[in-house]
Amino acid sequence: MNRIITKKILSQDVKEFVIESPRIATARHAGQFVIVRANDTGERIPLTIADANPEAGTITLIFQEVGKSTMLMGTFKEGDEFKDVVGPLGKPTHIEKFGTVVCMGGGIGVAPMHPISEAMKAAGNRVITIIGARSKDLLIMENRMKAASTELHISTDDGSYGVHGFVTDILQSLIDKGEKIDLAVAIGPVPMMGAVCKLTKKYDLPTVVSLNPIMVDGTGMCGACRVTVAGKTQFVCVDGPEFDGHQVDFVELVKRQRAYLPQERISREAFQHHEGCCSEK
């Protein structure tokens, strides 16, 4: 159970694991996530399911190494096992034939966007996907996103690939060109989702975002994941992770995501120090 079948390095600090998890592979829907725990002393980390193969009984997880837990997971090799994989969690994406759907993934947010683009296309939508990264070497899943979409656009902040700019610049030019868009979906860093929502609000374009707050249990039992949506508190792990982007309090979300920065630094430094001195692997 939870064995790593294949490991790929997608960019400098982004890793992709295909994990044996037959039950989740069949039960999951687009937009859902899992919570993983690397080992016995590990914390519980939510990761969106980037892909699944029910026949092979596997799910695909893609993560960026940012703190101790993800760095530790990054050292895992094929054949290693995660201590725990829980899921699928959260409500599935609402998939129906809307017409034209623009799916925007920023940075690591491209991974959770993948199943959504795929499902939207399968439902008969015209799917325009826009993926963005800081630079070309940080861009992930280009080919797979191309296959999952009707049309693919790319932006990089530094102009090293695709359009020089942000995903919002491409969205703006689509709107300016007179593209009739029925739904926008955005997943990525909070500033990116905030920028998308600011733009789509101007055009009254319905926008769905997928949120990634700190979580503990992922079953609605603790409230760690609460966010304010339309002035009301919601638990992202059970009421979400997707919400109407125009109603989300992004300012509060960013602050809440930063709650454990000092502790995260302690953990990370201890881990790096340990890896630096004793790891010969």
Added chain:
Amino acid sequence: MAKKEKIPRQAMPEQNPDVRRKNFTEVPFGYTPELAQIEASRCLFCKKPKCIDGCPVNIDIPAFIRLIKDGDFIGAAHKLKEENALPAICGRVCPQEEQCEIVCVTGIKTEPVAIGRLERFAADYEREHGEIVIPEMEPPTGKSVGIVGCGPAGLTVAGELAKLGHSVTIYEALHQPGGVLMYGIPEFRLPKAIVESEVDYVKQLGVQIIYNAVIGRYMTIDELMEDHDSVFLGTGAGLPYFMNIPGENFNGVYSANEYLTRSNLMRAYRFPEYDTPIIESKKVAVLGGGNVAMDAARTALRLGADEVTVVYRRSRKEMPARDEEIHHAEEEGINFQLLTNPTELLGDEEGWVTGMRCIRMELGAPDSSGRRRPIPIEGSEYIIEVDTVVVSIGNGANPLIPQTTPGLDTNKWGNILADAKTAVTSIPGVYAGGDIVIGAATVILAMGAGKIAAAAMHRYMMGIPEPVEEKEEEKEEVKEKK
């Protein structure tokens, strides 16, 4: 007789408050065999023991106490386990003072027999002396049972049905067993090694536990019914209430569930050895007056807070926490601001809680719960400085299973409706019990519900008709046969 009455109720040795407020080790040490035998000798071994009626799972209390008195401590543990699979836990966390001990006849003239402490002693003795024996099991029936939730309710159903020869699988959402026993109640009140060993006992009866299985998502109830002959839902009261006042989403504001889960289940008190962090606090306010609030307050103290205050809107008399817990908290130096209600949480630019606006209350006429309703005193508002707030005002029913199970009826608060006599829900073959049915209550009530459900599930699966006569008569018959 007269001689017996002179022996006072024996106190249980415990850690000194000044020492224990800084560690997570269990507070009481438990009786020594000598103390246990002295205490056991206070029992009058009544012909019609009132204490048994007070016990939600009908433990034969005088019988196990007599075994302790006679020095057969292992025998006493076995006697307990005939009716209660988790005696080391119940001996620690049951509110005996309002169940078996309140009706004990020695309590009329002096103090009641310390039934809970004796229960704890016998169970600990058995565990520490490695003499855990598996009771006789019925031959396999070929029937299979799926249980959702590995809290006291689920564990009880599992143990009972395994003994009757059914094949039992528990599906648990978290990565460890025990439910609230593991994630909620702190180490210093219920050591996790004890929960693990009581769970091990249930596993030794042949029960299989599948962790990380969030039913409703991982599998639906319909799918469980395809794999099993009957299903029990013991998912607990796992939905934390907040106050619904401004500022509740500031950093530093926790539900008690989150605070305790981080510390207990995830071992944040041993950060960074364990990866899960918890905020380092100086001034903590805990909102609420129940056992959960006491656990959160005492945890905050042990995590290193300088000052911990329990804020409760009624008076001490109305506090739902056990007296023993309030007493322990006071001894350890927890402050109490009673007749006080928070109206707003204040925070800084970075989104951290810095203070709490409170209003003083006075007690008015009794409300529907029979307790006097607290009324705000106009103009009495004031601000207290805090850097952490733990909201501990209760839990509701988690909606995940009702939402994903068509045909499963709930009441207006979301609790699953189950028949009082059989625990069956609106879906034939699906049973429910514990906090998910009656709302946040106690370990022993969850276990009592589990026993009722197990008996009914056994009848359902074996095609035995529901009994029509009085339950009491039935029991007599069974006893005679033995």
